[in-house]
Amino acid sequence: MNTGRALPGSFRDPSGRVYELDGRILRTVAAHFAADFDFVESTGLFQKLTACNWLVPFEKADTAILGGLANNFKYVLEVTPLRFISYPYEWSFPALKAAALLHLEIHLAALEYGVTLSDASAYNIQFRGPRPVFIDHLSFRRYRPGEIWAGHRQFCEQFLNPLLLRAFFGISHNGWYRGTQEGIKAQELSRLLKWRHRASWSVLTHVLLQSFFQRSVENNSVHLSKDKIPAAALPLPSFQRLLKKLHSWISKLRPADTAKTFWQDYAQTQSYSSAEAESKKRFVSDFVEKEKPKSIWDLGCNTGDYCIAALKGGAEYAVGFDYDQGALELAFARAHEKNLAFQSLFFDAANPSPNQGWNEQERSGLQARASSDAVLALAFIHHLAITRNIPLDQLVDWIMNLAPGGIIEFIPKSDPMVQSLLRHREDIFLDYTKEVFLNYVVRKARIVNTATVSSSGRLLVWWQNAQTPGAHNLKT
Amino acid sequence: MSRRPTLTTFFLVLVYTVSLPQEALAYLDPGSGSMMLQLLLGGVVGVLAILKLYWNTFAGLFRRKRRQEDSTPPFEVEK
Numbered sequence: 001m002n003t004g005r006a007l008p009g010s011f012r013d014p015s016g017r018v019y020e021l022d023g024r025i026l027r028t029v030a031a032h033f034a035a036d037f038d039f040v041e042s043t044g045l046f047q048k049l050t051a052c053n054w055l056v057p058f059e060k061a062d063t064a065i066l067g068g069l070a071n072n073f074k075y076v077l078e079v080t081p082l083r084f085i086s087y088p089y090e091w092s093f094p095a096l097k098a099a100a101l102l103h104l105e106i107h108l109a110a111l112e113y114g115v116t117l118s119d120a121s122a123y124n125i126q127f128r129g130p131r132p133v134f135i136d137h138l139s140f141r142r143y144r145p146g147e148i149w150a151g152h153r154q155f156c157e158q159f160l161n162p163l164l165l166r167a168f169f170g171i172s173h174n175g176w177y178r179g180t181q182e183g184i185k186a187q188e189l190s191r192l193l194k195w196r197h198r199a200s201w202s203v204l205t206h207v208l209l210q211s212f213f214q215r216s217v218e219n220n221s222v223h224l225s226k227d228k229i230p231a232a233a234l235p236l237p238s239f240q241r242l243l244k245k246l247h248s249w250i251s252k253l254r255p256a257d258t259a260k261t262f263w264q265d266y267a268q269t270q271s272y273s274s275a276e277a278e279s280k281k282r283f284v285s286d287f288v289e290k291e292k293p294k295s296i297w298d299l300g301c302n303t304g305d306y307c308i309a310a311l312k313g314g315a316e317y318a319v320g321f322d323y324d325q326g327a328l329e330l331a332f333a334r335a336h337e338k339n340l341a342f343q344s345l346f347f348d349a350a351n352p353s354p355n356q357g358w359n360e361q362e363r364s365g366l367q368a369r370a371s372s373d374a375v376l377a378l379a380f381i382h383h384l385a386i387t388r389n390i391p392l393d394q395l396v397d398w399i400m401n402l403a404p405g406g407i408i409e410f411i412p413k414s415d416p417m418v419q420s421l422l423r424h425r426e427d428i429f430l431d432y433t434k435e436v437f438l439n440y441v442v443r444k445a446r447i448v449n450t451a452t453v454s455s456s457g458r459l460l461v462w463w464q465n466a467q468t469p470g471a472h473n474l475k476t
Numbered sequence: 477m478s479r480r481p482t483l484t485t486f487f488l489v490l491v492y493t494v495s496l497p498q499e500a501l502a503y504l505d506p507g508s509g510s511m512m513l514q515l516l517l518g519g520v521v522g523v524l525a526i527l528k529l530y531w532n533t534f535a536g537l538f539r540r541k542r543r544q545e546d547s548t549p550p551f552e553v554e555k
Contacts, residue, residue, distance in 0.1 A: 013503050119504045148514045153507030186509065205513060214509025222529045224508045230525050233511075234518040242517060 004069050008361035013119070015138040018079075019069055025081045026061060027137060028073035036141040037075065043113040045140065054106055055134045056080055056126075077137060083295060083317045083341075087363055088122040088158065089178035090345040090353060092328035093166050093255050094336075096173065099125040099132040100159035104247040106134055111240060116143035120151030122158040122183065127343050129317075130335035146232030149239060156206055157183035160246070163253050164189060164207070168197050170257030172325050174346045181357055186211040202249045255325070276454045281309040283451050283460050284376065284407065288313030290448075291405055291464065293373030297321065299349060299399065300380035304331040307342045310376070319372065321347040349380075350388045367402070375399060375406035378460070382411040385432055386421045392431055396440040405445075405464040410437045415456040434459060 004021035011017065015033035019026045029037045040046065049055035061078040070076075088096060099122060107117050117139045124136040149155075161184035162173030169192065176184060190211040197203055216222040234242075284306050288296070294316045298307045301320025310318050320342065322328055331344035347353070352366035377399050384390040399408060411418055412434060413427075438461070441447060445463040452459050512529070515522030 015503075148506065148511055148518075150504055150506045152514065153510035154504060156510070205517065209516070210507075210509040210513045212509070213512035214507060216530075217508035217512075221533050222512075223532070224512065224529060228525065228529060229511055229515070230521055232518075233522050233525070234514045238518050242514075 004066065006069065008359065009123070009357065009363060011358070011362075013136075013138060016073065017070065019066060021066065021069075023081070025079045026066060027058070027077045027079055028066070028070050029075040029077065029138065031072050031074045033138065033141075034074035037138070039142050040113075040115050040140045043115060045110055045113040045115050046137070048113075049106060049109065049134070053131065053133065054102060054109075055137070056082070058137060079135070079137075082126050082128065082133075082135075084127075084319050084343060085364070085369060086127060086343065086345055087178075087353065088162070088183075089174050089181070090347065091127075092325065092332055092344060092346055093163070093172065094329055094332040095127065095130070095132070095344075096122075096159065097163055097250060097253060098130070098336075099127075100155075100163060100250050101247060102132040102134065103155065103159065104243050104250070108240060108243050108247075110140060111143060111236065111243075114143050115140050116147070116149075117141075117151055120155035120158065129339070129341045129343055130332055131339075143236075146230075146235055148229065148234045149242065152242075153186075153210070154183075155246075156186055156210065159183070160206060160250065161186065161189045163250060164203075166255045166257075167253040168193070168256060170255060172255075172346070178353065178356075181363065187214060202245065206246070255329070257325075277305070279451070280378065280409075280453045280460065281306065283453065283462070284309045284378075285313035286449075287374070287407055287462050288315050291374060293403075293405070295319070295372040296374045296376065297370075297372045297402060297406075298376040298378070299347075300378065300383070301331060301344060301376075302327045302379075304334055304342055304344060306376055306378055307331075307344075308334070308340065310374075311340060311342060315374075316341060318342045320344040321349075323348050349384055350390060370402045372403050373405070375403040378407065378409045379411065379417075379458075381408060382415075382418050382421065386418060386429060392429075392437065393440050396437070397444065400441070400444050400463065400465065406462075408441065408461050408463065409453075410434055410459045410461065412457045412459075415454070415458060437461075 004019055007018045007020055009018075014030060015036070016028045016030050019028070046055065046058075050057045056079050058077040058079045061076040063073070063076050065076055088099070091099065102125060103117075103120060103122075110116060118141050119139055121136075124134055124139055125132045126135050127133065162177050165171050165173050165176065165184060173184070186207050190207050193203065193207065198208060213222075217224050288310045292314065293310075296307070296310045296315045296318050298304075298310070298318060298320040301307055301322050302324070304318075304320055307318035307320045318341065320331055322331070322344065323346070325346070328344050328346060331342070334340070335342040335344065347366065353363070355361060355363070355365040355368060357363045381392070381395055381399075384395050385392045396408070399406070413419070413422070413429075413432065434457075438447070441461055441463055445465045447461055448464050449462040450459055512526060515525050
C-alpha cells in the first residue's frame with residue numbers, strides 16, 4: 001500500500017520537505033543543502049541532542065523509498081513519528097515556556113559545535129507528554145562567526161511575545177496566536193505596554209527597541225539594506241549572552257493571573273465525594289483494561305485525574321483538552337513532575353482548531369488529527385449542551401466521531417452543577433434527559449456497560465462502535 | 477570636509493571596515509528591527525553602523541532645509 005504524500009505544512013524551508021508514507025515520516029535533504037547537513041552531522045551535534053532527548057532521532061533511509069514523490073534531494077531521513085501533533089496556539093503557558101527554553105538551550109548547545117539555527121519557528125517543536133522536542137533537522141547549519149541571529153524576530157514573535165502577553169496582562173495567548181498563526185508582533189505588543197513593563201532592560205531591547213527600529217525602516221527614516229549589516233555584527237560571546245539572558249528572563253515568567261481559577265478548586269467544588277471520584281476512576285481503568293486503547297483523549301481533562309487513571313490502566317499515551325488555563329497549568333505540572341505520557345492542550349469544544357494556514361491545509365484541524373483509540377467525555381457534555389446551547393444529538397455524534405469507543409458521562413438536571421448552570425436561565429433543554437441521551441448513543445454504537453457514580457444520578461456510559469470512523473492520521 | 481583629517485579618516489576607515497556585508501544566509505526574513513537591535517547589542521562595531529544609518533537621515537533633513545532656503549526650483553507644467 002503506497003499512500004505517500006508531502007505534508008502540507010512543510011514547504012517554507014527549501015532545504016527539504018517532510019513526507020508521510022504508510023505511516024512513516026520521511027524528511028528529504030535537498031541536494032543544495034547536503035553540504036551543510038554533512039557538516040552538522042560531522043560535528044556530532046545530532047547524537048548529542050538526541051541523547052538528551054532534545055531532538056527527534058532519525059536514520060538515513062534508502063533514497064529510492066519515496067519513488068517519484070520527491071526529487072532533487074541527496075538524503076532521506078526517517079524520523080521517529082510522534083504520538084500527536086499539536087500547535088503553539090493549543091499549548092498552555094507552561095508548555096509554550098518549556099518550548100521557548102528548549103529552543104534557546106538547543107541553540108546554545110549548537111553554537112558549542114560551530115552550528116547555528118537558521119530560524120526560530122515554534123512549529124519546529126512538538127511534545128512528547130510534557131516534554132518539548134525539536135523536530136526540524138534541517139534548521140541546523142554551519143555558524144559563521146559574527147553573523148546575526150536570523151531567527152531573533154521569529155523567536156520574539158512566536159515564543160517571547162505570547163508569553164509576555166500572559167505574564168504582563170494575564171491574557172492567554174491561544175486566541176491571538178491561532179488568529180495570526182505566526183505569533184505576536186513586537187510593534188503590537190509594544191502598544192499595550194505600561195510604564196511598569198517598560199522599566200526592564202529585556203523589554204526595552206526585545207520589544208521596544210526592536211519595534212522602534214522596525215518602524216524607522218518601515219517609514220523610511222532609515223534605509224537598511226543587506227550591504228549595510230557588517231559581517232562581524234554580533235560576536236559569538238555577545239550572541240551567547242543574548243541567548244542566555246533571554247533564557248534567564250523567560251524561565252522566570254509567570255502568568256499574571258495567578259489567582260486560582262474555579263476549575264483549580266474543582267476538587268472542592270465537584271459534585272462527588274472522594275468515594276464517588278474513586279468509583280469513576282475505577283470505571284475508567286476497567287474500560288482501559290478491557291478495550292486496551294493505546295492512545296486516549298480526554299475532553300475536559302481538568303487537572304488530568306482520568307488521563308492518569310487511564311495510563312495506570314495500561315493506556316500508552318493520553319491527550320487531555322480543557323478550556324481552563326489554571327487547570328491546564330496544574331495538568332502540565334503533574335505530567336512534568338511524574339514524567340507521564342500525558343499531554344494537555346487548550347481547547348474550546350464549541351470552537352476547536354480548524355484547518356488553517358496556507359491553502360487552509362498548512363495546520364490541520366482538531367478533527368483531522370483525531371486518531372486516538374478512545375475518547376473520554378466526563379463531566380463535559382452539560383457545559384456544551386446547556387451553557388453553550390449545542391444540540392445534544394449533534395454533541396453526542398461529534399464526540400462519538402472522534403474515536404471508535406469511549407465513555408460519556410451524562411449529568412442529569414437534578415445534579416447541583418446543572419442546576420447552577422440553569423439558575424439564571426430558562427430551561428429550554430427539553431431533550432436533555434437520560435433516556436433521550438441514551439437513544440442518541442445507541443444510534444451510533446453499542447453500550448457495553450453503564451454505572452451511576454454519584455448520589456445526584458450521574459451516569460457513565462461505556463460505548464463501542466461497530467466500525468472505526470475514518471480519521472486522517474496527519475502529522476506535519 | 478572637516479579640517480581635522482586624522483579624526484575623519486579614522487572614522488571613515490572604521491565605518492568602511494565594518495560595512496563589509498553579511499552573506500544572505502537564511503530563507504527567513506530576519507526583520508530589519510531585529511537586525512538593527514543586534515547591531516546595537518553587538519558592541520562598538522554595531523553602534524557605529526547604527527549611527528551611520530541614522531546620520532544619513534539627519535544629514536538628509538538638514539540638506540533639504542538648506543536647499544529650500546536658497547531657491548525653489550521652477551514649477552514645471554506637465555504637457
